[in-house]
Amino acid sequence: GLEIPGFPVITEPNSYGTPAVDVSNQRIYVLSAGRLFAIDFQGKTVWIRTVGAVGWNFNQGPVVEDGYVYVKADYKLWKYDASGTELWASPTNGINSQASIMGGYVYTKADSGAIQKYDKLTGTEVRGNGFPIAASPSPDSALTTSGGTIYLRGDKLYTYSETGSLRWSRAAGGPDDAAIYGSCSASADAVYVYGKDGRLYAFEVGTGTPIPGFPSVILSSGGPASRNWSTPMIAGDKIVVGAGESQKLVVLGAAGTPDAGRVLEEHQTFSTDPQGFDLCSPIVSDGWVFAMLDGGGLYAFKGSGVVVDGTVFINEDDECTGSRNVVLSVALEGDQTFTKMLVSEDRALTGTNWEAFSNHKEVVLSTGHGTK
Numbered sequence: 001g002l003e004i005p006g007f008p009v010i011t012e013p014n015s016y017g018t019p020a021v022d023v024s025n026q027r028i029y030v031l032s033a034g035r036l037f038a039i040d041f042q043g044k045t046v047w048i049r050t051v052g053a054v055g056w057n058f059n060q061g062p063v064v065e066d067g068y069v070y071v072k073a074d075y076k077l078w079k080y081d082a083s084g085t086e087l088w089a090s091p092t093n094g095i096n097s098q099a100s101i102m103g104g105y106v107y108t109k110a111d112s113g114a115i116q117k118y119d120k121l122t123g124t125e126v127r128g129n130g131f132p133i134a135a136s137p138s139p140d141s142a143l144t145t146s147g148g149t150i151y152l153r154g155d156k157l158y159t160y161s162e163t164g165s166l167r168w169s170r171a172a173g174g175p176d177d178a179a180i181y182g183s184c185s186a187s188a189d190a191v192y193v194y195g196k197d198g199r200l201y202a203f204e205v206g207t208g209t210p211i212p213g214f215p216s217v218i219l220s221s222g223g224p225a226s227r228n229w230s231t232p233m234i235a236g237d238k239i240v241v242g243a244g245e246s247q248k249l250v251v252l253g254a255a256g257t258p259d260a261g262r263v264l265e266e267h268q269t270f271s272t273d274p275q276g277f278d279l280c281s282p283i284v285s286d287g288w289v290f291a292m293l294d295g296g297g298l299y300a301f302k303g304s305g306v307v308v309d310g311t312v313f314i315n316e317d318d319e320c321t322g323s324r325n326v327v328l329s330v331a332l333e334g335d336q337t338f339t340k341m342l343v344s345e346d347r348a349l350t351g352t353n354w355e356a357f358s359n360h361k362e363v364v365l366s367t368g369h370g371t372k
Helices: none
Strands: 020-022 027-032 035-039 045-050 063-065 068-073 076-081 086-091 100-102 105-109 115-119 144-146 149-153 157-161 166-170 180-186 190-195 200-204 233-235 238-242 248-253 263-268 283-285 288-292 297-304 311-314 325-331 360-364
Touching (some): 020 063, 020 283, 027 068, 063 100, 100 144, 149 180, 157 190
Antiparallel strands (some): 020 027, 076 086, 100 105, 144 149, 180 190, 190 200, 238 248, 283 288, 288 297, 311 325
16 A cells, blocks of 8 residues: 555554544544544644543544534533534533434434434434433444434444334344444445454345345454454445454455455554554545554555555565665556655654655665565
8 A cells, every 4th residue: 555645643542533534624533542633634733622531432533524523522522613613512421432423413322322312503412202212332332324224333233213213133243242343334235344253244224134245254363352343434335444453454345246245455554552453443535545553653545446556666576685785666556646755674664754756766675684
């Protein structure tokens, strides 16, 4: 994958949430250590707001719609505009997950499982007509709303109507349902969940019937000690997921396609935190993929859809060299938007400075045999 100049942006440790992207205002929002960061598309921090305790914020970060950003913190639901102005803050229950927007309402849940509903314009909680919903306790996942349906990963995968009635529930990922840890993502036809067992699951929206091709192969380590808690993101005919401790960004074929459930691409990222994507999830916007790892680094990838183009060669694709003096070649497949680059043997790019992009660069490798 080709990292974008200005990234990765190092915010702070304990960055458990998913970045949110506002294309119209060129903002990327990240929750980190009790603060809401607004970062522009060049990686510069535009403003920071202290929002207080955010718990674990499993899998989910701020929510963006129509130029506004919504965030749950300090037992409140907040709404800000792109300049960082607070528009309202309403009391809510729980701090361990973020909100979801559907129509004119913002939905959120307590750690105990109760699902709450708020007016998007005023922040007023809607009570009655089925709300709040008494749902399954689920401190480690957030709500998903789509097409008039509310999705909740509790002890099972539950779906509710906009009036709070239960539509269907489905066990998945193991006999005790313990394999489902992340939040789900839904399209018009399918709802996806990444299991704690490291497999991606998909079900029909209307019935909960498992879809052919799923569950996928194991994408990261399984077993009771695994930390595969990422939420899958839907990008047209592909699904993108941060594969837990593997630190890999994985792309799979979506339900109903010839490649349903099959791994199409995987891109190795790096974090000093061995838990990798653990609690973090990628986000897809306008052909860009943004991903935050537990170590606090925000990565950005560019491609056609979610395909990341570009190839790096050493000595015209030598697999091995006996000389420390080599020539690095970078093929961008005709993409002219990249102007700078970082070159280093250190995957964390420590002590490396930006330089003008070049298709060819002479490099002197460090001493000693081995992979460089």
